[in-house]
Amino acid sequence: MSNAVSILNGASSNGAVKITEAGLRGMITLRGDLSSAQLITAVSAAVGLGIPAQRKVNHGPMGGVAWMSPDELLLLVDYDKAAAITADISGALTGEHHMAVNVSDARAVFAIKGVGGREVLAxxxxxxxxxxxxxxxxxxxxxxxxxxxxxxxxxxxxxxxVCFRSVGAFMFDWLTNAAREGSLPEYL
Amino acid sequence: MLMLKCPNCGVTAEETEFVPGGEAHLTRYTSGSDSQAFSDYLFARKNPRGVHFERWRHAFGCGKWFHAARCTATLEVFGTYTAQTSAPPDDILKAIKAKRPEWEGFK
Incomplete structure (x- = not known):
């Protein structure tokens, strides 16, 4: 199999806030009835976490699960395990209306680290x-x-x-520009 | 700038996070119906000065459709509500009546 590479191969920039392309991350889009017992069990088996409340994200040692819409979750897992976990979820939800897709290679992940992170995103x-x-x-x-x-x-x-991989380079440039030295409020 | 509350994800966000979807509560006349009714469904839209019902989609957020009741003259938003209905709910109608007593009602 070819060697998987993230969009910017871990590039980083040091402005007022450090922007890092965070590398490969396993991500699974799961759509279905979030109140169904089968789905709750499948999520728990995949990431060891319960269904998050509206607009919340749960993190744990096995990964994370984020509330994306009333019928959609985003599971955050190890990149290497994403395909297997997606298959497990599909298996566990057989017979129930759902969709589980491994979207790891369709996404880019960035870490924005520093006291001015809120200002940069704002x-x-x-x-x-x-x-x-x-x-x-x-x-x-x-x-x-x-x-x-x-x-x-x-x-x-x-x-x-997280954003789409296709716009990952632009996102990095945008964040780097927004985090330029001297561009954040002086009280920080 | 409109501030809309998405009833699907509970976020109150500004207009740029949403995409407008035109007039709400249209009856979808189709093949077999009166040709005048079909023509009106395709081409005729209300364009009121005042209370208006619209469809919106939370495009940059949860991606879901919903309905909004607002005033086209003042941009005041009376309320937002689920897209899974063919007429505005009573609480929205009451909220409009409270602020626009002269409003003649839905339809």
Missing amino acids: KGAPVDLSPEAFGIGDIRRTRIGQLAAAFWMTDDETFEL
């Missing part, structure tokens, strides 16, 4: 990113500039952002 996303409105455990699907994206926080100073 330049392009029409979202209230104040600590009172958005914190660890929240996920927001929105746009960054003109690109569809979703992001969440892994700690107080780090955001993870």
Whole structure:
């Protein structure tokens, strides 16, 4: 099998905030009835986590699960295991209306690390990113500039952002520009 | 700039996160129906100055459709509600009546 490579091969930029292309990540889109016992069991078997509440993301040692819409979840797993887990989920949900797709190679992941991370994202996303409105455990699907994206926080100073791989290079450039030294408020 | 609350994911977001889908609650006349009714369904749209019902899609968010009731003159949003209905719900109608007592009602 050919060697899988992420969109920018781990490129990073050091501005006021560090932007890193976070490499390969296993991602599975799972659509179905989120209240069904079969689906809850399948998600628990795949990532060891329960179904997150509306616009929440759960993280655990086996991966993560994010609420994407009333009938859609995004499972975050190891890249190498994504295909096998997708097959397991499809097997577990046989007979139930659902869709499980391994989208790992269709996505790019970025880490935005630094105290000004909120300010960087707020330049392009029409979202209230104040600590009172958005914190660890929240996920927001929105746009960054003109690109569809979703992001969440892994700690107080780090955001993870996913977007389509096809626009990954532009997203990196956009974030790098937004995080330029001297472009963030002085109180940071 | 409109601020709309998506009833599917609960987010209150600005207009740029949504895509408009035109007039809501159309009856989809199709083959076999009166040709005038079919023509009106295809081409004739309300264009009121005041209360209007519209379809919107949360394109950059959860991707789901919903309905919104708003005023075309003031851009005031009276409320948003599920897309799985063929007429505005009572609470939306009440909210409109409270703010526009002279409004003649839906349809």
